Amino acid sequence: MGWQVYIIVCTDNSLYTGITTDVERRFSEHAAGTLGARYFRARTPEKVVYLESAQNRSTASRREAVIKKLPRAAKLRLIDSAANELTASGFRN
Numbered sequence: 001m002g003w004q005v006y007i008i009v010c011t012d013n014s015l016y017t018g019i020t021t022d023v024e025r026r027f028s029e030h031a032a033g034t035l036g037a038r039y040f041r042a043r044t045p046e047k048v049v050y051l052e053s054a055q056n057r058s059t060a061s062r063r064e065a066v067i068k069k070l071p072r073a074a075k076l077r078l079i080d081s082a083a084n085e086l087t088a089s090g091f092r093n
Contacts (some may be wrong), residue, residue, distance in 0.1 A: 003060035005067065006049035007079060010043040015075050017067045019060040023048055050079045051086040 006023050008016045020026035029034035031043045054060035
């Protein structure tokens, strides 16, 4: 599997955007708190709500940066859009 951009919704309803080659593993790392992002020290990840494939790490990083700059309303529209591969992949937390 290649690189993917993902968005996680937290129990405080905040949104976290990241990249990985293995979404299930990365979510588990965030949830465990050991290898997860510093962001999750004060928040609990609830579920992955958005997934988008990228050609390589560079493309994924650029897309992550674009998504992180979006206002919350635009991120919510992205989650509900056809660009969200999560519904097609069947991945669920």
